[in-house]
Amino acid sequence: MLNFPEQWLKNISLGEHIANELRLRILENSIKPGEVLSENQIARQYGTSRSPVRDALKALSNDGLIQLERMGAVVLGLSLRDLQELYDVREMIEYFAQQRVSGKDMNAMLVLLCQNIERMELAARFDDHSDFAYYDLTFHETIIRHSSHQRILNLWNSMRPLIMAVILVTTEDVFSHGKEHVEWVIDKHRKVVEAMQTDNKAIIEKSVSNYFDDSRRTLNKSFPSSTESGNN
Structure with missing residues (x-):
């Protein structure tokens, strides 16, 4: 459970x-x-x-x-379409946040992001699914908080409990596919950091797009019983 x-x-x-x-x-x-x-x-x-x-x-x-x-x-539950729309909003928020912090001093934020990746690696080593999911969410939240945009943060906070629950479910599925899949998820986060280190907005945009394309595929695998039709 x-x-x-x-x-x-x-x-x-x-x-x-x-x-x-x-x-x-x-x-x-x-x-x-x-x-x-x-x-x-x-x-x-x-x-x-x-x-x-x-x-x-x-x-x-x-x-x-x-x-x-x-x-x-x-x-009611959530349909796959509901989940995909949730991730559409996540992508818009994170794209905005990453573009907003680019061109600024990101050193403190990048240190925190790397620390979160290290904690994900430690959680993976000890097969701790809950901690892995928590530091996954904290990684993304760190970027959003450093964007220093209160209304974006308010929007994120309104979805935060649901996002945490979704990440817990997808993390369970990721771990069920073995260490290589877990490492793939960690590497996705490393690539986000690498893109931000370039301070190039086009590279950052591509990085966000790639990250969420992969995340939507994970959603499809983790919630196979969800339907496209929605609840209404």
């Missing part, structure tokens, strides 16, 4: 914790489309009142994962 990394769970509310777990179970298809989520049942499961559960369900509704109903919700 997939679990969120410990670093992710620090200083979050109970509602966020419940949302994290339900979000991941929906994405890995252990909670299936059409199932009903009961506020009362979830509250009993977590030993809490219905208030944090409502907060969790509202967050999942904002993700498009469920449809709110009286005293609960119906699970």
